[in-house]
Amino acid sequence: MHGPDISWYIALAVILFATGSLGVLLRRSPLIILLSVEIMLNGANLALIAFARRFGHEDGQVFxxxxxxxxxxxxxxxxxxxxAMSRRNLELDVDKLRTLRG
Amino acid sequence: MAANVLVWCIWVIAAFACLASAVAVVSFRNPFFSALALIGNLASLAVLYLLLGGEFVAAAQVLVYGGAVMVMFLFVIAYLGDRTEEAPWAGGPSWQAVGTVLAAGAILVEVIVAIGLTTGGELTHEHHIARSFGSPEHIGRLFLTDHLLAFEVTSIVLLVAAVGGVVLGHHARANEADARA
Structure with missing residues (x-):
């Protein structure tokens, strides 16, 4: 295979996952939390596809x-x-939604 | 040799765009710009999937993610109006922010150590793959033979999510009508 080997892709996937988790933990807007979750999922996807290439199986791509x-x-x-939150005029801030807090 | 250099160049550009747009998603104050940055992230990831031989996955990434999912995101953000919030780092570092960065760093180190211990440096050795690796034909055949159950369960999950979206929207409208009456 030409170009960088699989470990480079895995490193990139891990950094993406950590960036996404930073966004989930740091931001308070539920919209940006959802977008950060997408980044985490994409990091996992990149790792799946990189390992699929490494082992020569397409199962990882199906996954x-x-x-x-x-x-x-x-x-x-x-x-x-x-x-639904915005229609009930709730503030879009995950720290302010504490009805279920014990 | 020339092909090698070319692939490296594409990889470096795509990886840089991917990381830069990921950081942009996390740090932009306006959710609209965050969503736009995520589209860039998805597109550069599709380039990386192509480099790894995942042609079908790259196409699905652009169509499903970059197209359908992100358009839905942008519609909802436009519906909610201007939701610019203060920057996450505004007001100096709080103990919460420091803890968050430490937690994300811990995840990073943990995953790298786990992968390193499991694979034990065997990542450089690679299988030879056929030219049709990752083509729609192969993926489709796998979906309808080896992974048929996963395929069907996925379709049920999508159906349930669609019903859930409708129910949530219906509830919100009913509550709004109650509030007005």
């Missing part, structure tokens, strides 16, 4: 397509929740 479908469903439900 990556399944992850994409899960990400799409997650976005549908997440955005539905955000729209």
């Amino acid at each position: 990556a397509v399944a992850v994409m479908a899960i990400a799409a469903s997650e976005v549908v439900v997440g955005l539905g929740l955000i729209v």
Whole structure:
């Protein structure tokens, strides 16, 4: 194979995952948290596809397509929740939603 | 040799665009610009998938993610109006922000150590792959033979998510009507 070997792709995937988790933990807007979750899922997808290339099996790519479908469903439900929050005039801030806090 | 240099160049450009747009998503104050940066992130990832031989996944990434999912995101952000918030680092470093950065750093180190211990430096050795590796034909055949159950379960998950989206929207509208009455 030409170009960088798999470990470079894995390193990039891990850094992407950490960046996404930083966004999930640091930001308070649920919209940006959803976008950061997408970054984390994409980091995982990149790792799956890199390992699929490493082992010469396409199973990892099939799994990556399944992850994409899960990400799409997650976005549908997440955005539905955000729209429901804004219609009830709740503030879009995950720190202010504490009804379920014990 | 020339091909090698070319692939390295494409990899470096795509990886840099990928990381820069990821940092932009996390740090932009306006969700609209964050969503636009995420489209750039998805596109550069599609380039990396192509380099890894994942033709079908790259196409699905651009169509499903960059197209459908992100358009939905942008619609909702436009519906919600201007939601610019203060920058996450505004007001100096708080103990929460420091803890967050430490936690993200811990995840980074943890995953690298786990992968390093499991693979034990065997990542450089690679399988030879056929030219049709990752083509729609191969992926489709795998989906309908080896991974048929996963395929069907995925379709049920999508259906449930669609129903959930409709129910959430319906509830929100009912509550709004209650509030007005």
